[in-house]
Amino acid sequence: MGGLSAALCLLLMFMTGLVPFSSYVFPACAGIVLIGVSAENGYKTAILVYVAVSLLSIFVVPDIEAKLLFIMLLGYYPMLKPILERLPRLFCWLVKLGLLNLVVVVFYYFTLYVLGIPDLLADWGNLGQYTAYVALGMANFTFVMYDYLLSQALAIYWQWFRPKVLRKIS
Secondary structure (H helix, E strand, O other): OHHHHHHHHHHHHHOOOOOOOHHHHHHHHHHHHHHHHHHHHOHHHHHHHHHHHHHHHHHHOOOHHHHHHHHHHHOOHHHHHHHHOOOOHHHHHHHHHHHHHHHHHHHHHHHHHHOOOOOHHHHHOOOHHHHHHHHHHHHHHHHHHHHHHHHHHHHHHHHHHHHHHHHHHO
């Protein structure tokens, strides 16, 4: 299951660049694939698949932004989410949003100074001095929506897919 999941994740990662916003959508979908791996084979196998997909995507995936997003957040977050949700609700959201904001800032500085990609926020035009705050706010809003949809995907997996589909296979 790990090898097939890694292949599916890599296929999803390779498809970035085909559709607008696919640099964000396909890495998020690739991370969702790891839900089944962690549920059926445990976290160690899921982490191994995540590491394998991350390493292979560095060499195979042409979209730099997509592979960085997968490696820095979207690949491991679906596995981390059930663990974080054992915490008290307010503390859980503080940790989730803190993680996201840390990843966004590290991502920005990594692409700017390590990869030498020109300033990503310069293309935003006349938003002025608040461009970074607007971008961070949009990232937080998108992350909250992603977290909600990920909760729905987890519920579908546990309540429908696992009992109806996997029960018939095994």
